Amino acid sequence: MDQVANIAVEKRIRTELKQEITNAAASFKDSAKTPSHEEVLLFIKKFSVSVMSGKIIAVNPEQETRPNSKDFTFLFTYKEGEGRIDYYIVNSFLQRELAILETPELLYGLFATILIFTLLVVYMEKKKQALAMHQKYEKKQAEFRKVLEEHEAMALIGRMVATLAHEMKTPIATISNLVQILPARIRDKKFTDRFVTLTKEELGRAQQLINNLLAYGKEIEIDKEEWVSLTPLIAKVASKYTLQLNTPFSVDIFSDRFYLELLFDNLLRNSSGSGADKILINVLTDQTEDNSSVNILLEDNGTGFPENIDLNTLLDPFITFRARGTGLGLYLANKIVTAHEGKLSLYRMEHGAGVSILFPKKMVMIHGQA
16 A cells, blocks of 8 residues: 555656646746747756755756766656756655655745746736836827927917918008009009009019918929929019029929929029029039939029028028018928929028029939020
Protein backbone atom coordinates (compact mmCIF):
# COMPACT_ATOMS: atom_id res chain seq x y z
CA MET A 1 0.00 0.00 0.00
CA ASP A 2 2.84 2.38 0.87
CA GLN A 3 4.60 1.55 -2.41
CA VAL A 4 1.47 2.24 -4.39
CA ALA A 5 0.92 5.47 -2.46
CA ASN A 6 4.53 6.56 -3.13
CA ILE A 7 4.14 5.91 -6.88
CA ALA A 8 1.02 8.04 -6.94
CA VAL A 9 2.69 10.79 -4.90
CA GLU A 10 5.80 10.78 -7.15
CA LYS A 11 3.62 11.01 -10.24
CA ARG A 12 1.72 13.92 -8.72
CA ILE A 13 4.96 15.70 -7.72
CA ARG A 14 6.40 15.31 -11.21
CA THR A 15 3.18 16.61 -12.77
CA GLU A 16 3.04 19.61 -10.40
CA LEU A 17 6.71 20.54 -10.95
CA LYS A 18 6.39 20.28 -14.71
CA GLN A 19 3.13 22.27 -14.69
CA GLU A 20 4.65 24.98 -12.50
CA ILE A 21 7.54 25.49 -14.91
CA THR A 22 5.36 25.56 -18.03
CA ASN A 23 2.92 27.95 -16.33
CA ALA A 24 5.77 30.29 -15.40
CA ALA A 25 7.01 30.27 -19.01
CA ALA A 26 3.50 30.97 -20.34
CA SER A 27 3.01 33.87 -17.90
CA PHE A 28 6.33 35.39 -18.93
CA LYS A 29 5.38 35.17 -22.60
CA ASP A 30 2.05 36.88 -21.94
CA SER A 31 3.54 39.72 -19.89
CA ALA A 32 6.63 40.44 -22.02
CA LYS A 33 6.55 42.06 -25.47
CA THR A 34 7.39 39.31 -27.99
CA PRO A 35 10.25 37.72 -26.01
CA SER A 36 12.90 35.75 -27.86
CA HIS A 37 13.44 32.03 -27.31
CA GLU A 38 16.67 32.79 -25.45
CA GLU A 39 14.86 35.20 -23.08
CA VAL A 40 12.17 32.58 -22.26
CA LEU A 41 14.80 29.91 -21.53
CA LEU A 42 16.78 32.33 -19.36
CA PHE A 43 13.65 33.29 -17.40
CA ILE A 44 12.53 29.75 -16.57
CA LYS A 45 16.11 28.84 -15.62
CA LYS A 46 16.23 31.76 -13.18
CA PHE A 47 12.71 30.90 -12.01
CA SER A 48 13.86 27.37 -11.19
CA VAL A 49 16.84 28.67 -9.22
CA SER A 50 14.93 31.33 -7.25
CA VAL A 51 11.54 29.69 -6.66
CA MET A 52 12.15 25.95 -6.87
CA SER A 53 15.61 25.72 -5.33
CA GLY A 54 16.14 22.41 -3.56
CA LYS A 55 13.46 20.67 -5.55
CA ILE A 56 14.81 20.68 -9.09
CA ILE A 57 17.80 21.90 -11.08
CA ALA A 58 17.86 23.26 -14.63
CA VAL A 59 20.68 22.23 -16.95
CA ASN A 60 21.49 23.64 -20.37
CA PRO A 61 22.89 20.55 -22.13
CA GLU A 62 24.86 22.69 -24.60
CA GLN A 63 26.75 24.50 -21.86
CA GLU A 64 26.53 22.30 -18.73
CA THR A 65 27.23 18.66 -17.98
CA ARG A 66 24.59 16.20 -16.90
CA PRO A 67 24.34 15.91 -13.07
CA ASN A 68 25.16 12.79 -11.04
CA SER A 69 22.35 10.26 -11.38
CA LYS A 70 22.75 9.26 -7.70
CA ASP A 71 21.65 12.70 -6.52
CA PHE A 72 19.22 13.69 -9.28
CA THR A 73 16.44 12.07 -11.33
CA PHE A 74 15.50 13.26 -14.81
CA LEU A 75 12.14 15.10 -14.86
CA PHE A 76 11.54 16.46 -18.40
CA THR A 77 12.99 18.61 -21.17
CA TYR A 78 11.57 22.07 -21.87
CA LYS A 79 12.08 23.16 -25.50
CA GLU A 80 11.87 26.69 -26.89
CA GLY A 81 12.78 27.15 -30.53
CA GLU A 82 16.05 25.35 -31.15
CA GLY A 83 17.15 25.62 -27.50
CA ARG A 84 16.21 23.43 -24.54
CA ILE A 85 16.65 23.00 -20.81
CA ASP A 86 16.72 19.62 -19.02
CA TYR A 87 15.10 19.50 -15.57
CA TYR A 88 16.12 17.07 -12.83
CA ILE A 89 14.42 16.39 -9.48
CA VAL A 90 16.62 16.52 -6.41
CA ASN A 91 16.51 12.96 -5.03
CA SER A 92 16.69 14.08 -1.41
CA PHE A 93 13.62 16.27 -1.94
CA LEU A 94 11.75 13.43 -3.62
CA GLN A 95 12.61 11.01 -0.81
CA ARG A 96 11.36 13.44 1.82
CA GLU A 97 8.11 13.89 -0.06
CA LEU A 98 7.63 10.17 -0.46
CA ALA A 99 8.37 9.36 3.17
CA ILE A 100 6.54 12.30 4.76
CA LEU A 101 4.64 14.79 2.69
CA GLU A 102 6.13 18.07 3.94
CA THR A 103 3.11 20.33 4.02
CA PRO A 104 5.00 23.53 5.10
CA GLU A 105 7.45 23.23 2.20
CA LEU A 106 4.63 22.57 -0.21
CA LEU A 107 2.77 25.61 1.09
CA TYR A 108 5.94 27.71 0.72
CA GLY A 109 6.26 26.74 -2.92
CA LEU A 110 2.61 27.44 -3.56
CA PHE A 111 2.90 30.79 -1.78
CA ALA A 112 5.92 31.78 -3.87
CA THR A 113 4.15 30.78 -7.08
CA ILE A 114 1.00 32.65 -6.10
CA LEU A 115 3.12 35.70 -5.22
CA ILE A 116 4.83 35.70 -8.62
CA PHE A 117 1.55 35.30 -10.48
CA THR A 118 0.02 38.08 -8.37
CA LEU A 119 2.90 40.40 -9.24
CA LEU A 120 2.51 39.54 -12.92
CA VAL A 121 -1.23 40.24 -12.78
CA VAL A 122 -0.65 43.58 -11.02
CA TYR A 123 1.98 44.52 -13.60
CA MET A 124 -0.34 43.71 -16.52
CA GLU A 125 -3.20 45.64 -14.89
CA LYS A 126 -1.01 48.72 -14.36
CA LYS A 127 0.17 48.44 -17.93
CA LYS A 128 -3.45 48.38 -19.18
CA GLN A 129 -4.30 51.40 -17.01
CA ALA A 130 -1.31 53.36 -18.36
CA LEU A 131 -2.32 52.52 -21.94
CA ALA A 132 -5.92 53.60 -21.26
CA MET A 133 -4.73 56.91 -19.75
CA HIS A 134 -2.50 57.53 -22.78
CA GLN A 135 -5.37 56.87 -25.18
CA LYS A 136 -7.65 59.15 -23.15
CA TYR A 137 -5.01 61.90 -23.26
CA GLU A 138 -4.63 61.60 -27.04
CA LYS A 139 -8.43 61.74 -27.47
CA LYS A 140 -8.69 64.89 -25.33
CA GLN A 141 -5.80 66.46 -27.23
CA ALA A 142 -7.51 65.74 -30.58
CA GLU A 143 -10.75 67.27 -29.26
CA PHE A 144 -8.85 70.36 -28.10
CA ARG A 145 -7.20 70.77 -31.52
CA LYS A 146 -10.59 70.47 -33.23
CA VAL A 147 -12.13 73.14 -30.97
CA LEU A 148 -9.14 75.42 -31.55
CA GLU A 149 -9.42 75.02 -35.33
CA GLU A 150 -13.15 75.81 -35.14
CA HIS A 151 -12.45 78.95 -33.10
CA GLU A 152 -9.79 80.07 -35.59
CA ALA A 153 -12.20 79.47 -38.47
CA MET A 154 -14.91 81.50 -36.73
CA ALA A 155 -12.42 84.30 -36.06
CA LEU A 156 -11.44 84.39 -39.76
CA ILE A 157 -15.10 84.46 -40.81
CA GLY A 158 -15.66 87.38 -38.45
CA ARG A 159 -12.72 89.24 -39.96
CA MET A 160 -14.00 88.52 -43.46
CA VAL A 161 -17.43 89.94 -42.61
CA ALA A 162 -15.89 92.99 -40.96
CA THR A 163 -13.62 93.56 -43.97
CA LEU A 164 -16.49 93.20 -46.41
CA ALA A 165 -18.69 95.61 -44.43
CA HIS A 166 -15.93 98.20 -44.13
CA GLU A 167 -14.72 98.02 -47.71
CA MET A 168 -18.17 97.92 -49.31
CA LYS A 169 -19.31 100.96 -47.34
CA THR A 170 -17.02 103.34 -49.27
CA PRO A 171 -18.05 102.48 -52.87
CA ILE A 172 -21.73 102.27 -51.87
CA ALA A 173 -21.59 105.67 -50.15
CA THR A 174 -19.76 107.25 -53.12
CA ILE A 175 -22.22 105.89 -55.68
CA SER A 176 -25.18 106.82 -53.45
CA ASN A 177 -24.03 110.45 -53.20
CA LEU A 178 -23.49 110.68 -56.95
CA VAL A 179 -26.94 109.21 -57.65
CA GLN A 180 -28.58 111.80 -55.40
CA ILE A 181 -26.86 114.66 -57.21
CA LEU A 182 -27.35 113.20 -60.70
CA PRO A 183 -30.95 114.45 -61.34
CA ALA A 184 -29.96 118.06 -60.70
CA ARG A 185 -26.85 117.88 -62.91
CA ILE A 186 -27.96 115.44 -65.56
CA ARG A 187 -27.19 117.94 -68.32
CA ASP A 188 -23.71 118.71 -66.97
CA LYS A 189 -21.48 116.61 -69.27
CA LYS A 190 -18.42 117.13 -67.11
CA PHE A 191 -20.32 115.86 -64.07
CA THR A 192 -21.87 112.91 -65.92
CA ASP A 193 -18.47 111.87 -67.29
CA ARG A 194 -17.06 112.07 -63.80
CA PHE A 195 -20.10 110.14 -62.52
CA VAL A 196 -19.50 107.29 -65.00
CA THR A 197 -15.77 107.14 -64.21
CA LEU A 198 -16.20 107.11 -60.45
CA THR A 199 -19.06 104.61 -60.63
CA LYS A 200 -16.95 102.22 -62.73
CA GLU A 201 -14.02 102.57 -60.34
CA GLU A 202 -16.08 101.97 -57.22
CA LEU A 203 -18.02 99.08 -58.76
CA GLY A 204 -14.75 97.58 -59.94
CA ARG A 205 -13.35 97.90 -56.43
CA ALA A 206 -16.44 96.21 -54.98
CA GLN A 207 -16.26 93.45 -57.61
CA GLN A 208 -12.57 92.90 -56.86
CA LEU A 209 -13.32 92.62 -53.14
CA ILE A 210 -16.11 90.10 -53.77
CA ASN A 211 -13.87 88.05 -56.10
CA ASN A 212 -11.13 88.01 -53.46
CA LEU A 213 -13.48 86.95 -50.69
CA LEU A 214 -15.01 84.22 -52.85
CA ALA A 215 -11.58 82.92 -53.78
CA TYR A 216 -10.47 83.12 -50.14
CA GLY A 217 -13.40 81.05 -48.93
CA LYS A 218 -12.76 78.03 -51.15
CA GLU A 219 -9.98 75.82 -52.39
CA ILE A 220 -8.66 76.84 -55.78
CA GLU A 221 -9.00 73.98 -58.27
CA ILE A 222 -7.33 74.49 -61.63
CA ASP A 223 -9.41 72.57 -64.18
CA LYS A 224 -9.62 74.95 -67.17
CA GLU A 225 -6.00 75.31 -68.24
CA GLU A 226 -5.00 76.81 -71.57
CA TRP A 227 -2.06 78.69 -73.04
CA VAL A 228 -2.58 82.33 -72.05
CA SER A 229 -0.49 85.11 -73.55
CA LEU A 230 0.87 87.02 -70.57
CA THR A 231 1.66 90.42 -72.12
CA PRO A 232 -1.84 91.38 -73.34
CA LEU A 233 -3.39 90.01 -70.13
CA ILE A 234 -1.11 92.15 -67.92
CA ALA A 235 -1.55 95.12 -70.26
CA LYS A 236 -5.31 94.86 -69.83
CA VAL A 237 -4.97 94.82 -66.05
CA ALA A 238 -2.35 97.61 -66.03
CA SER A 239 -4.68 99.89 -68.00
CA LYS A 240 -7.21 99.71 -65.14
CA TYR A 241 -4.66 101.27 -62.81
CA THR A 242 -2.95 103.59 -65.37
CA LEU A 243 0.33 101.75 -65.00
CA GLN A 244 3.00 101.96 -67.71
CA LEU A 245 4.03 98.40 -68.64
CA ASN A 246 7.47 97.26 -69.83
CA THR A 247 7.69 93.61 -70.98
CA PRO A 248 10.95 92.70 -72.82
CA PHE A 249 9.75 89.15 -73.49
CA SER A 250 6.60 87.60 -74.95
CA VAL A 251 5.51 84.79 -72.65
CA ASP A 252 2.67 82.25 -72.62
CA ILE A 253 1.54 80.59 -69.39
CA PHE A 254 -0.36 77.29 -69.32
CA SER A 255 -2.92 78.28 -66.69
CA ASP A 256 -6.51 79.10 -65.79
CA ARG A 257 -7.21 82.45 -67.46
CA PHE A 258 -9.61 83.68 -64.75
CA TYR A 259 -7.22 82.96 -61.90
CA LEU A 260 -4.18 84.24 -63.81
CA GLU A 261 -5.95 87.58 -64.39
CA LEU A 262 -7.04 87.66 -60.74
CA LEU A 263 -3.40 87.02 -59.73
CA PHE A 264 -1.99 89.99 -61.67
CA ASP A 265 -4.98 92.16 -60.83
CA ASN A 266 -4.14 91.80 -57.13
CA LEU A 267 -0.41 92.39 -57.68
CA LEU A 268 -0.84 95.46 -59.91
CA ARG A 269 -3.53 96.91 -57.67
CA ASN A 270 -1.03 96.71 -54.79
CA SER A 271 1.57 98.52 -56.92
CA SER A 272 -0.90 101.22 -57.84
CA GLY A 273 -1.92 101.61 -54.19
CA SER A 274 1.72 102.18 -53.22
CA GLY A 275 2.08 105.08 -55.69
CA ALA A 276 3.71 103.22 -58.60
CA ASP A 277 3.15 104.32 -62.21
CA LYS A 278 5.50 101.85 -63.93
CA ILE A 279 5.74 98.06 -63.96
CA LEU A 280 8.70 96.10 -65.36
CA ILE A 281 8.21 92.40 -66.20
CA ASN A 282 11.35 90.26 -66.50
CA VAL A 283 11.65 86.53 -67.24
CA LEU A 284 14.63 84.50 -66.01
CA THR A 285 15.22 80.82 -66.82
CA ASP A 286 18.35 80.03 -64.78
CA GLN A 287 17.05 80.42 -61.22
CA THR A 288 17.11 76.78 -60.13
CA GLU A 289 19.90 74.21 -60.01
CA ASP A 290 18.09 71.74 -62.26
CA ASN A 291 16.80 74.53 -64.54
CA SER A 292 13.25 73.21 -64.09
CA SER A 293 11.55 76.53 -63.33
CA VAL A 294 11.01 79.91 -64.94
CA ASN A 295 11.14 83.01 -62.77
CA ILE A 296 8.79 85.88 -63.62
CA LEU A 297 9.74 89.12 -61.85
CA LEU A 298 7.40 92.07 -61.36
CA GLU A 299 9.14 95.26 -60.21
CA ASP A 300 7.41 98.62 -59.64
CA ASN A 301 8.60 102.11 -58.74
CA GLY A 302 6.27 102.68 -55.78
CA THR A 303 7.08 103.26 -52.13
CA GLY A 304 8.00 99.60 -51.59
CA PHE A 305 7.59 97.44 -48.52
CA PRO A 306 8.11 98.95 -45.03
CA GLU A 307 11.43 97.98 -43.44
CA ASN A 308 9.82 96.93 -40.15
CA ILE A 309 7.56 94.25 -41.71
CA ASP A 310 8.50 90.61 -42.27
CA LEU A 311 7.70 90.04 -45.95
CA ASN A 312 6.59 86.45 -45.32
CA THR A 313 3.75 87.65 -43.06
CA LEU A 314 2.30 89.74 -45.92
CA LEU A 315 1.33 86.45 -47.59
CA ASP A 316 -0.98 85.61 -44.66
CA PRO A 317 -4.68 86.61 -44.87
CA PHE A 318 -5.80 90.00 -43.49
CA ILE A 319 -2.22 91.27 -43.02
CA THR A 320 -1.66 94.65 -44.67
CA PHE A 321 0.34 97.84 -44.19
CA ARG A 322 -1.84 100.08 -46.37
CA ALA A 323 -4.68 102.16 -44.91
CA ARG A 324 -7.25 100.96 -47.44
CA GLY A 325 -5.91 97.45 -47.87
CA THR A 326 -7.92 94.33 -47.09
CA GLY A 327 -4.97 92.03 -46.50
CA LEU A 328 -6.25 89.53 -49.09
CA GLY A 329 -4.47 90.57 -52.28
CA LEU A 330 -1.03 89.01 -51.68
CA TYR A 331 -2.57 86.07 -49.82
CA LEU A 332 -4.76 85.20 -52.82
CA ALA A 333 -1.92 85.81 -55.26
CA ASN A 334 0.18 83.29 -53.35
CA LYS A 335 -2.75 80.87 -53.21
CA ILE A 336 -3.27 81.08 -56.98
CA VAL A 337 0.44 80.58 -57.74
CA THR A 338 0.56 77.57 -55.40
CA ALA A 339 -2.48 76.05 -57.15
CA HIS A 340 -0.49 76.33 -60.42
CA GLU A 341 2.41 74.35 -58.85
CA GLY A 342 4.43 77.56 -58.48
CA LYS A 343 5.98 79.61 -55.69
CA LEU A 344 5.55 83.32 -54.92
CA SER A 345 7.94 85.45 -52.85
CA LEU A 346 8.47 89.15 -52.15
CA TYR A 347 11.68 91.18 -52.13
CA ARG A 348 12.71 94.76 -51.44
CA MET A 349 14.26 97.16 -53.95
CA GLU A 350 16.01 100.48 -53.56
CA HIS A 351 13.05 102.23 -55.21
CA GLY A 352 9.92 100.10 -55.30
CA ALA A 353 8.80 96.55 -54.56
CA GLY A 354 9.51 93.22 -56.25
CA VAL A 355 7.50 90.04 -56.64
CA SER A 356 9.05 86.76 -57.79
CA ILE A 357 6.87 84.02 -59.29
CA LEU A 358 8.43 80.64 -60.01
CA PHE A 359 6.44 78.53 -62.49
CA PRO A 360 7.40 75.01 -63.63
CA LYS A 361 9.23 75.26 -66.93
CA LYS A 362 6.69 72.95 -68.60
CA MET A 363 4.02 75.65 -68.07
CA VAL A 364 5.93 78.52 -69.69
CA MET A 365 6.74 79.32 -73.33
CA ILE A 366 9.11 82.22 -74.09
CA HIS A 367 8.91 83.56 -77.64
CA GLY A 368 11.92 85.86 -77.46
CA GLN A 369 12.15 89.64 -77.55
CA ALA A 370 8.81 91.42 -77.68
